[in-house]
Amino acid sequence: MANFFNKLLYHDGRGWWDLPRTQWQDPNPEMEGPFGDGIIPIKKAWDFLTAASYHHGTPLFYVVVGVILSIITIVEVWAFNWLFLGGLLIPLMLVLSLGKFVLVVGFFMHLKFDRKYYAWIFTACMVVGIALFVALLLLLEFGHQVQQ
Amino acid sequence: MAASATYEVKNEYGEVINTSTGLSNKKLLMWAFLGSDVMFFGSFIATFLVYRNRSLVGPYPADVLDIPITSVSTFVLLMSSLAMVLALSYIQQGRQKLGTFWIFSVVVLGAIFLLFQVYEFNHFVHLGLTPRTNLFGTTFFILTGLHGAHVTLGVLWLMFLGFGSLKGTLRADNAIDLELAGLYWHFVDIVWIVIFTVIYLISARDVAPPGSPPFVGH
Amino acid sequence: MRLPRIFPRPTSEHGIWSWVSTVDHKRIGTLYAVTSFLWFLVGGVEALLMRLQLSQADSTLIDPETFNQLFTMHGTTMVFLVVMPLSAAFFNWLVPLQIGARDVAFPRLNALSYWIFLFGSLFLNFSWVVGDAPNGGWFGYAPNSHVAYNPTDGMTYWVIGLNILGVASIAAGLNFIVTILNMRAPGMTLTKMPVFTWMTFVTSVLIVLALPVLTVALIQLQVDRLYGTNFYNSAAGGDPVLWQHVFWLFGHPEVYILILPAMGIVSEILPVFSRKPLFGYSFLVFAGVAIGFMGWFVWSHHMFTVGLGPAANSAFAISTMAIAIPTGVKIFNWLGTMWGGSIRFSTAMLFAISFIAMFTIGGLSGVMHASVPTDAQQQDTYFVVAHFHYVLFGGAIMAIFGGIYFWWPKATGYMLSEGWGKANWLIMLIGFNLQFAPQHWLGLDGMPRRVFTYAENMGWENTNMYASAGGFLMALGVLLFIINVFYSARKRVPAGDDPWDGRTLEWTMSSPPPHYNFATIPVVEHRDDFWFKKYPETIAEYYHDDHAGELTAPSGAQFDDDVDMAEDEHAEAHASDHHGDDDHGHGDIHLPDMSYYPFILALGLTIVGAGLMTIIPVIIIGTIVLLWGLIGWSMEPVNDPAPDGAAHGH
């Protein structure tokens, strides 16, 4: 059963949608997955950026992430005035900030590079938390309000 | 027999970790704590959202919130996160001076963020919004105030580490201490990312809910 | 880098200061046990006073205000100062022993948890001294707990006290998560862990995630009460229903925090006295995890009569009924464990068996009020009181007493008297049922809970009289236990290492265990490792497959794949590795040195908490103490360098 899940979720134990892994886990990664060898140049760039220390990124890489974060923030503030989006504005903001969130958690907090255990812990807490609070919001929005 | 064989797992600092998972105790503790803090801030953010548009009197968000100023302080906090990760990277590589420089940059940026917050709080009080005024004031001040308290704690902690790095007690081989502080700091940053979105970007146009008087100022 | 020391680092092993500065998990466990047992007596007295008042109709023995204080403090005490810390006492004593470690992952943090708990509990009960005990119920419903309706300081004590206690619980929870994940002996994969350790793990996760929610609710109420904010101020649009949601969002996981350790204890006792391995280990563990997860999504069953609307009510009714499934699974596991075993009816076993019976009754009444229309009749009546006492006293406390009888010989080195023990068990069981079974009837007849008296013509006098008599019988049972403790302490029948023919690692060492626990860290090959090492011939009998005698975990270990190379084959004696190297004392055994800072830090925290009742100078003093503890702690090495290689601390 667990094997079945491994097969389903991972390609022979390797997530093929994963970004290429770092040298720490995978000194000589084989190219597999949907893009085959086509991904090699990207991978080379990636390795260059993340090769600095044991399993973290290079300073340059972090600066790039920082720039992306700033750009997203600028877009957010700019998009704040796109009133024509109407009801789409909120989802847009949520998606943008989710992007920032993932970048910080994945790269600055090294979850992408680190042992998966940490990612599991944090993700599990996030999932429980979000599920709970969404349920709570729904309850208070559609719950006793209606009865009044 | 396999179980008695010695198998060494090294962590990123090259020290042998013989915990059953191969993970550092401290780092595991920190991540578990952050998971716990997710619930803490989650509850407050949920409270904010529950009470969104439920204030009976003004000022309402649209009367006080100022996106440009807050985006600057948001930017400052984001950059402090960048500085933090650079500090860790340099300390890990043994480039002590650069590392120290970046640690103190985090401290400075964090302090600037706090100054922005102090300014913002003062300004709001000036405009007539206090924690007692209405539900928006209550939820806004307590949530951002507790976030500010987290930032303050992080600034103090990093100052402590910064001096350690100056004196040479924080080095590549015990950079795990800095990494922990870093995790905390980044977490505080992502909480702000959410707060900025929820309170500012999403709610900043909220005016008086139907049935409540608009805010005319004092 | 070192701060000047005001106190020299403690080294003495005896006397009061050795307890104040101890970081030994066994001593901390003892501290937890003794303290919470004292609170158990306090909470019991509160209960008896209420029973006295209720034994007659229209009684005026206790005025309504005091009655409110009594039931509030009784509930709060029993939940936060008794069952939780008593469980923590078991965590502390047993988890390192069961996983083959020399201490928890963070011994000083562990001491900190205890001291915060002690000071927090003292602070909470200090409210009795000033005469304003909390009076808003253990659930503190807003707006009744708001200043407008509750102007005395009681609920402020409650809010701050619980917040302090929350810090202790969270710190302990984090500590045990790391300990259980990281400190297991070689070969002890997750699927070989004793069930008690598993339940500790699930409980710790629940604590770490649920207590922050309570903290938030309390902070909100606290700023409302102290600084006039509007979270629950209905005049400003605040929503009391939000309080109920947030409180029960914490509250339901909390009831599993209370019961899961008890389930773990019972799962250790039953196999030993049935001389059979636990029936369906994986099921039992999985059910525990499932309960821990599902327990998050049932909270609104405490709010069925609020009027959440049919959709919400049905959803929560379904999830509540669904959670009874893993609970039922466990009950059948326990029955299956006893089935066909050669059962010895020791006191511990008797307690464990009555746990199963009483808990089942409580579970059944739980499923009854999981049904919305039924609950409309039962909510806020004595039926609910009967329910939660069947699960909490009949469940948690029975199991804890069983655990005390079971592990007492290990902890002290001598046996508790079985004769007194059985009397203790019998009286307590009878008293318990006499007190709480009639409350089902009372509740269905409409007797409301949390009301200080009832009218004469309701026809409730006799039943209440029985209940009160039962209450005093229970008190007698507890008294018998105390007598037993003193009696056995006089007698001192030596226990030996393994008095019960135990199955898990804690029985491999001497009783009481040496302070370093294991001279050499054991290598674990099986579940119930000790048993199969004692009786290797039984291995084939219980592992009917090719796995017999093999080291690989049979199943279920896959989710661990990220780590199992580290897990199965790492070096021995890992427990000591994070203390740096040294070579004094017992070979490579080294334990962290004692420290005062946890005590100081906890003291500072509590003073700050007390100062929050708007006494600024106290806050300042508290902050200074707090910083002293914090800075001293962070600059104090875990171990002082040994002077000239001389052994110290052991």
Ligand code: HEM
């Ligand atoms: C089969 C599992 C269980 C079910 C289906 C269940 C269901 C319920 C329901 C529906 C209520 C609300 C009753 C009302 O107020 O009208 C309730 C109350 C309560 N339950 Fe349970 N329960 C279960 C197990 C437990 C366990 C294991 C514990 C604790 C160890 C527990 C402790 C409590 C407490 C303390 C209350 C009362 C809270 C209060 O109002 O003060 N329950 N239970």
Ligand SMILES: [Cu+2]
């Ligand atoms: Cu419940």
